[in-house]
Amino acid sequence: VTSVPSPTLPVVLRRGSSRPLHVQLAGQVRELVTSGALPPGSRLPSNRALATETGVARSVVEQAYDQLLAEGWLVSRRGSGTFVADLHPGGSPASAPGEPAPARRPAPAARPLVRLGTGNPWVDRRQDAGWRRAWRDVAAAQPPRGYPDPAGLPELRTEVAAYVSRTRGMACGPDEVLVTSGTTHGLGLLLTSLSAPGERRTVAVEDPGYRAAVATATQSGWDVLDVPVDGEGLDVQHLAARPERVDAVYVTPAHQHPLGLTMTGARRLALLAEAHRRDALVVEDDYDSEFRYDVAPLPALAALDRSRVVYLGTASKTLMPGLRCGWLVGPAELVARLAQLRAARHDHPVWPVQRALVTMLREGHLDKLVRAARREYAARGARVTERLGRHAVLASPVAGMYATLLTPAGVATAVAEDARRAGFDVPLLAEHARTDGRTGLVVGFGGLTEAQLARVLDVLSASLRERGSGAGEPDGDLALG
Numbered sequence: 157v158t159s160v161p162s163p164t165l166p167v168v169l170r171r172g173s174s175r176p177l178h179v180q181l182a183g184q185v186r187e188l189v190t191s192g193a194l195p196p197g198s199r200l201p202s203n204r205a206l207a208t209e210t211g212v213a214r215s216v217v218e219q220a221y222d223q224l225l226a227e228g229w230l231v232s233r234r235g236s237g238t239f240v241a242d243l244h245p246g247g248s249p250a251s252a253p254g255e256p257a258p259a260r261r262p263a264p265a266a267r268p269l270v271r272l273g274t275g276n277p278w279v280d281r282r283q284d285a286g287w288r289r290a291w292r293d294v295a296a297a298q299p300p301r302g303y304p305d306p307a308g309l310p311e312l313r314t315e316v317a318a319y320v321s322r323t324r325g326m327a328c329g330p331d332e333v334l335v336t337s338g339t340t341h342g343l344g345l346l347l348t349s350l351s352a353p354g355e356r357r358t359v360a361v362e363d364p365g366y367r368a369a370v371a372t373a374t375q376s377g378w379d380v381l382d383v384p385v386d387g388e389g390l391d392v393q394h395l396a397a398r399p400e401r402v403d404a405v406y407v408t409p410a411h412q413h414p415l416g417l418t419m420t421g422a423r424r425l426a427l428l429a430e431a432h433r434r435d436a437l438v439v440e441d442d443y444d445s446e447f448r449y450d451v452a453p454l455p456a457l458a459a460l461d462r463s464r465v466v467y468l469g470t471a472s473k474t475l476m477p478g479l480r481c482g483w484l485v486g487p488a489e490l491v492a493r494l495a496q497l498r499a500a501r502h503d504h505p506v507w508p509v510q511r512a513l514v515t516m517l518r519e520g521h522l523d524k525l526v527r528a529a530r531r532e533y534a535a536r537g538a539r540v541t542e543r544l545g546r547h548a549v550l551a552s553p554v555a556g557m558y559a560t561l562l563t564p565a566g567v568a569t570a571v572a573e574d575a576r577r578a579g580f581d582v583p584l585l586a587e588h589a590r591t592d593g594r595t596g597l598v599v600g601f602g603g604l605t606e607a608q609l610a611r612v613l614d615v616l617s618a619s620l621r622e623r624g625s626g627a628g629e630p631d632g633d634l635a636l637g
């Protein structure tokens with residue numbers, strides 16, 4: 157039998173007060189129950205534990221508990237302890253002492269819709285061996301006594317530098333890597349570090365684009381300039397013609413979010429030239445380049461100009477968003493400055509997560525997971541293309557874990573409504589746009605179970621076929637230009 161540790165209670169008893177100790181204790185516990193601080197079902201400390209904790213005799217606690225049991229605030233279950241009783245909505249005891257509390261039947265909850273999010277990766281429990289190994293290593297490791305290094309665990313920075321060099325053609329060392337809590341965290345840190353008091357700064361973003369980046373920029377006190385996207389990526393000519401001062405440009409060159417295309421080599425060079433002309437920083441969000449099925453991804457944009465491009469990577473797609481772990485790669489001085497800013501506000505990367513990631517990278521578990529997921533996404537992407545590509549225009553060959561369909565606005569909303577009735581929440585392309593007029597649906601297929609995927613493809617293809625999406629009819633308004 158394992159002993160359950162006793163919870164502590166925030167009670168303070170005053171000796172020498174005119175109120176006896178057991179009355180004080182009963183009053184304070186009653187107050188904790190009626191205020192909701194101790195909800196129904198909470199276990200109370202044992203007589204002995206509470207007596208030790210508050211420095212009184214066990215009989216004092218016994219008297220106080222007896223009083224509250226008699227009043228119906230507490231119930232005692234033989235062999236397992238004393239608990240807060242179920243209460244009526246008005247906050248009074250539900251039943252007379254000794255009577256069983258009436259069971260409360262919760263109202264049936266509506267079944268939540270299955271969201272086809274672009275960012276939900278596939279998780280296969282058969283791939284858990286690496287994780288088990290990683291968490292065992294965490295348990296065996298010596299945690300730091302104080303706050304961990306604000307730039308990240310040195311061994312993780314080394315592993316990330318090797319991973320980025322190997323997979324993204326971008327040779328870098330550990331001092332150029334800052335461990336973050338994900339892409340948006342890295343972006344927020346960077347933008348905050350570049351802010352100057354009393355001065356407005358502007359970041360140019362892709363439109364349609366990643367809404368969380370826009371929210372991060374705005375919350376960091378930056379203005380946002382929307383720049384259209386054409387078939388080659390962010391429209392640099394459009395940017396060049398804008399009279400506003402632009403301090404940074406945020407792009408997703410490997411896999412434009414949410415249209416899915418790759419920024420061409422020529423467009424990359426044009427973007428760097430324009431950034432140079434404006435003395436603006438380029439922020440590269442490389443969220444899912446591990447998952448390409450047609451051709452290998454181009455090397456990172458940052459590989460072309462390490463001093464002007466700050467690179468943001470994440471474990472959210474390769475492992476899981478719940479990990480909240482990513483990395484920023486930039487010049488060593490910038491990394492050191494960002495680490496200093498973080499230390500000043502105790503924004504240190506979480507130690508167990510970093511330690512687990514060291515094992516995942518060092519022992520090749522991440523590579524193995526990526527290979528398995530890539531096979532799964534390639535097969536799923538081909539199915540989505542085959543089933544939906546007949547009825548709607550795909551914005552680009554499918555990569556990553558979502559497919560973007562271009563349809564007239566009315567078709568998109570009608571199909572999304574049909575999907576909703578079948579239990580699925582399919583994001584509209586318009587949700588990702590601020591000024592852009594392209595419309596359609598963004599079908600995230602990573603996080604679905606096999607059964608959900610089969611069902612939603614049936615629903616979407618039937619709905620698209622019925623509502624006529626205009627597939628195959630060139631439509632100037634929809635084309636990527």
Ligand SMILES: Cc1ncc(COP(=O)(O)O)c(C=O)c1O
Binds near residue numbers: 274275337443471482
């Ligand atoms: C464009 C883009 N960037 C980055 C991310 C990942 O963000 P984070 O690393 O903060 O989880 C996502 C996830 O959906 C995304 O769509």
